Amino acid sequence: MRSFFRLALLWSCALAPMLTLPEQGFAQSASDHQYSSEDIEAGSRVYAADCSLCHGASGDGVDGMDLRRGQFSRVLSDDDLRDVITAGLSNARMPAFDLRQDELDGIVAYIRAGFDASGVAVRVGDAARGRGLFDGRGECASCHRVGGRGPYTAPDLSDIGSIRTPAALQRTLLDPGRALLPINRSVRAVTRDGETIRGRRVNEDTYTVQLIDSNGRLRSLTKSNLVEYEASLTPIMKPTTLSADEVADLIGYLLSLRGLP
Numbered sequence: 001m002r003s004f005f006r007l008a009l010l011w012s013c014a015l016a017p018m019l020t021l022p023e024q025g026f027a028q029s030a031s032d033h034q035y036s037s038e039d040i041e042a043g044s045r046v047y048a049a050d051c052s053l054c055h056g057a058s059g060d061g062v063d064g065m066d067l068r069r070g071q072f073s074r075v076l077s078d079d080d081l082r083d084v085i086t087a088g089l090s091n092a093r094m095p096a097f098d099l100r101q102d103e104l105d106g107i108v109a110y111i112r113a114g115f116d117a118s119g120v121a122v123r124v125g126d127a128a129r130g131r132g133l134f135d136g137r138g139e140c141a142s143c144h145r146v147g148g149r150g151p152y153t154a155p156d157l158s159d160i161g162s163i164r165t166p167a168a169l170q171r172t173l174l175d176p177g178r179a180l181l182p183i184n185r186s187v188r189a190v191t192r193d194g195e196t197i198r199g200r201r202v203n204e205d206t207y208t209v210q211l212i213d214s215n216g217r218l219r220s221l222t223k224s225n226l227v228e229y230e231a232s233l234t235p236i237m238k239p240t241t242l243s244a245d246e247v248a249d250l251i252g253y254l255l256s257l258r259g260l261p
Contacts, residue, residue, distance in 0.1 A: 030174055032244045034167075035109035035121040039102075043110030044117045046103045054094070059115055068115040070166070070255070077126050077252050078108050112166060122166035123248040130253025133246055140250075143236070146257060152212045153200065154237065155184060159259030169251050176237040186236060187211055189221055190228035197221070201231065 048057075059067030076084070082104050088096035099107070112121035134140040143154035160169070172179040187209070189197045199213035209229070210220045223229065240247060 030170060033170055033174070033247050034123055035105070035112065037118070039106050039109035040113045040119065040121050041106075041117050042102065043106030043108070043113075044115075046099070046107050047110050047115075050097060050099075051107065059111070067111050070111070070114070076124075078112070078124050078248075079126070081108050081111065114165075120167045122170045122251065123244075124166055124255060125245060125248030125250075125252040127249075127252040127256040129246075130249035130251065130256075133242065133250050134253055138240065138242060138246075138250055152216045155200075157254065157257055160257050161255040162258045164254070166251050166255065169254050170247065172237075173240045173242075173247055173250065175239060176235045177233075180233075180235045180237075182231070185231040185233070187229065187231045189226050191221070192225050192227055 052061075055061045055065070055067055059065075059069075064073055065071060084094070085097050085099070085104060085107060088094050109121040110117070112124065113119035134146075140157075141150055144150055145152060145154075145156045146158050148158075164172075168179070183201055183204070185201055187199060187201045189209070189211075191197070197211070197213055197219060199211040199219065201209060201211045202218075203210040207224070208220055208222055210218065213219050240250075242250065
């Protein structure tokens with residue numbers, strides 16, 4: 001039987017399942033979920049005047065923290081950041097700042113934009129509420145695995161907070177088709193003995209492909225033993241119907257997943 005392969009891209013090495021894609025291609029509705037460019041620019045000026053003396057121009061002047069990279073002593077929502085800036089931290093010798101609301105929002109926006117005045121600053125909500133959405137109305141737990149619990153239908157998200165940026169997470173929720181990595185595409189393979197296998201691709205090289213099949217089993221297939229093989233360009237995941245505030249909370253939860261016990 002003549003073998004043939006219908007595939008857009010072949011990969012020569014294993015690819016990490018949740019790499020960050022370039023910050024482009026957002027759906028128009030993304031603007032409802034993030035700070036404006038004016039907020040970010042205003043925040044850069046407030047930061048330079050009030051924050052850079054201690055935290056440094058790059059945000060890494062305090063041990064254990066890197067504001068530009070979003071690395072705090074603990075995972076913080078935007079409201080948590082506002083509270084810390086307003087109340088200060090006596091044990092960390094951080095003074096309280098009496099700022100207008102627009103100045104406060106601007107600093108948070110600048111931090112969320114990674115200190116890039118022309119960047120994208122996605123709103124980050126409450127992780128506890130986000131976990132409820134992940135397990136409930138968001139229906140994320142029906143496909144994704146976290147901390148050793150859940151199915152293998154979609155990529156494991158146990159350490160997603162240390163891999164993806166808020167902007168990348170937002171893009172995945174709002175426009176999964178544009179955020180889908182080639183290695184995570186659903187595949188269909190037919191073997192020489194007539195078995196049809198469907199599942200999620202997790203690795204591929206010149207001669208073999210590994211996938212999680214529809215029964216949750218890891219399968220390794222030799223390409224020379226296949227008569228059909230195709231990767232779908234349509235993601236299983238649909239754009240979220242959650243509100244802007246709920247998306248912010250869900251992003252807050254996902255950022256808290258850093259592979260720690």
